[in-house]
Amino acid sequence: MFRGFDDVPGSLPPDEIPADIDLASIPFPHFAENALNNLLSATVSSSALWRDHLSLTGQVRTFYNGERIKEQWSHYSQQRSPTNFKATEASISRPTPDSSWVDVLFTFVTEQEGGLIGNCSGIISFLPSSSSETGWEVWMLRTILENFEGHGHPDDPSPIFSSPSSTENAKTSVLIIGAGQSGLSLAGRLGALNIPYILLEKASSIGYSWTGKYDTVRQHTIREMNNLPFDRTYKASDPTLLPAKIVAEGFQNYVKKYRINIWLDAQVEQCEQKTGGVGWEVRVRRGGEVVEVEARHMALSTGTGVSVPNPPTIENADAFQGTILDIGSFKESSRWKGKKGIVVGSATGAHDVAQDMLDNALSSITMIQRSPTPVFPVEWVVAGQEGIFNLSTPPEKADRQDGTMPLKISREVMRVAASFIDPARFDALERVGFRVDRSIVLNDWIILRGGGYYIDIGTSSLIAAGAIAVRSGDPIKRFLPHGLEFASGDVVEADIVVFATGYQKDPRKQAATVVGAEVAGEMRLPRGLDEEGELERYLLPVGKGLWLLRGAVNAARWNSRFVALQIQAEIMGKPFSDCRWGEDVKSGKL
Structure with a gap:
């Protein structure tokens, strides 16, 4: 049975962190160390999450619910004996206007297989709580294995320069x-x-x-x-x-x-x-x-x-007197200047091909949309990504913030953020016949489908203006000598047809x-x-x-x-x- 993110527990907490909070006045590092050393007796939210990358579970796993987390922490602690918890800096996370929490970075060590010592790190997140003596409860826990003590570090390339050059062995x-x-x-x-x-x-x-x-x-x-x-x-x-x-x-x-x-x-x-x-x-x-x-x-x-294109098989292709390409064989369209082009598909590759046809002055360009397509403005994508990945943040720190987040929480942040996209740009597309799937959360298609959407870097406005025509909801029936015939009986003429219909996924x-x-x-x-x-x-x-x-x-x-x-x-x-x-x-x- 297919399982989507709506079938998985996890939600964003409300925004209850005061805007003027003085983090330095609250001993969050002490709270963190005490909670990590005594997690079974700590106040852990009923909506808590714990995601681990190899450090205790030996896999990538996510646990939900405070009691379940305590049960699993106890189980794996007996195997890995996590000790020496040392918390450092605290910071506030406000990923959406109506959600916030306090993050505290920490390090610890574990006993791995065969006596290996695992150096580990993590982030523990707190929410205000009226039932805790400290006034704060654990909401999220993220742990990762950094390296094995005495056996190098995957983030430290110095052995590359101190070892002999690679040989032809x-x-x-x-x-x-x-x-x-x-x-x-x-x-x-x-x-x-x-x-x-x-x-x-x-x-x-x-x-x-x-x-x-x-x-x-x-x-x-x-x-x-x-x-x-x-x-x-x-x-x-x-x-x-x-x-x-x-x-x-x-x-x-x-x-x-x-x-x-x-x-x-x-x-x-x-x-x-x-x-x-x-x-x-x-x-x-x-x-x-x-x-x-x-x-x-x-x-x-x-x-x-x-990497391996997956074009559909269309009846009567041998009769077509023009050129048929897939997304893997298409390079650019300048040789068809003044001629008629069709691009089949409506995700990223199709938009790029249609834009290239327009830039190379084809006389007409038609995009064949087979199903509604999620569209996300590039400026919205850039703003979200720059909040974590930027020149002020070392890449390895950004990775730990982004890569350790439970997938459901990252998805919920994206879902809320998408609600602020101006729907006018979608309305403009739909007026010219381009069907926009407004229900899709970007993370769902990135993680579960691996494509099928378009990050709009400018082509959507050209479609809305009519520079690129759209035919949607009318399946292709067959090739004709000079174009494509559709189920409705309509015919669109073409000198070149490019199938930008995705890639083999298996x-x-x-x-x-x-x-x-x-x-x-x-x-x-x-x-x-x-x-x-x-x-x-x-x-x-x-x-x-x-x-x-x-x-x-x-x-x-x-x-x-x-x-x-x-x-x-x-x-x-x-x-x-x-x-x-x-x-x-x-x-x-x-």
């Missing part, structure tokens, strides 16, 4: 397939932890995952969200929304600066799991040379969901080209939200020594640190429960 701990943002992020983290790896990229240039798309592609999230690990990848003078060329230059600089061990023009020809053990034997064609690579872990970073199809159909078919994949409001098997291996990496740059940067830590623990022979391959180990969920 074809026996390694980790083989990463694909040098997009996820592959580069994991490579950087592994280098920081001094774990040998090889990063394979089938293209002959770094950044092709961006420059290989259509010419006008750009990021639709702000520059400061899109840094790779360790430092700022881009200059403050770079555009807020980075075009592909600058993204690729950032990737290239990252590879050089952090000595990423990358093999370009490298294609997997054959891949087999080791018999009777953990590991992979991979035949790689690197240019004109064939190299046999052995690796204990393999991470697939092949652009799942954003990662097993792409994985099968690397690991084979049998292994790909057995991959343990998330099917949506679990009962805790987390993506099923989030940041866990999808097979024995097999990882699937995907997501936007900010997700790739954040997630890579936890994948690297799990790989590190397994290589040291002290694995988390989900990496104990060959053992009959349960997930640990109660």
Whole structure:
């Protein structure tokens, strides 16, 4: 059964923090340490949440309700013995005009598998309370594993510069397939932890995952969200929304600066799991040379969901005398100047193609909208993102604020924020026949669907003005020699038709080209939200020594640190429960 965010507990608290509160006059660090050391007797809100990234649970889990949190904290504390809680600064969070709470940062240590000491951090959040002796109760708890004591830190790249340069040794701990943002992020983290790896990229240039798309592609999230690990990848003078060329230059600089061990023009020809053990034997064609690579872990970073186009099959396509392209083969439309264009689809790629057709002076441009589309103004998106990701906040601090937040709470913040969007822009679109889905919360489609919306960087006003025509709610029937016929019987003439209809979402199809159909078919994949409001098997291996990496740059940067830590623990022979391959180990969920 499909589970959406409305089926998951969690809501924003009311705004009860006085605007003139003097945080320095209230001993929040003391309150935090006392609550963390004595959580079972602390006053914890009935609407409380606790989200953990590996520190106690060994997974990414979210618990709801004060009593349930105490029960789980007690259970995992017996296994991990969290101690040495040290709270530091307190601050106020006001993510919406009618919600607020007090955040306190803290650190602590845990006992991990095999005697490893886990250095951990967290954020504990308080609300005013009339039933607590202090006047404050615990509302939210966020905990993460930072690193294993004495074994490096995934945020500290200094070992990269003190270790010998990467060699051509074809026996390694980790083989990463694909040098997009996820592959580069994991490579950087592994280098920081001094774990040998090889990063394979089938293209002959770094950044092709961006420059290989259509010419006008750009990021639709702000520059400061899109840094790779360790430092700022881009200059403050770079555009807020980075075009592909600058993204690729950032990737290239990252590879050089952090000595990423990358093999370009490298294609997997054959891949087999080791018999009777953990590991992979991979035949790689690197240019004109064939190299046999052995690796204990393999991470697939092949652009799942954003790299293999998924155009529909339309009757009579052979009869069309013009040009048919999909979003993967379209680059730009200048050669069709003065001619008629159709773009099928109404999300980001379709808007970009339609804008390109307009910029290149096609005589007519028609967008075929197959279903209502959520539209979000770019200025609204930028304002929300800049509140966390900005030049005043170190990227790693921003990541901890954003990445540790329970998904339901982030979604509720987005839902409230969307209520302030001026509906007039949607009214203007609907007057010309573009159907806007106003009910969608952006987080729902980012997390659960991975696309299908449009961040409006300017094309919506051109649609509303009639510069780009819209046909909506009238399915395509077939191709004709000079255009498309619709179910209504109407015909739209065209010289070029571009299908910007999204990408294949099933990662097993792409994985099968690397690991084979049998292994790909057995991959343990998330099917949506679990009962805790987390993506099923989030940041866990999808097979024995097999990882699937995907997501936007900010997700790739954040997630890579936890994948690297799990790989590190397994290589040291002290694995988390989900990496104990060959053992009959349960997930640990109660």
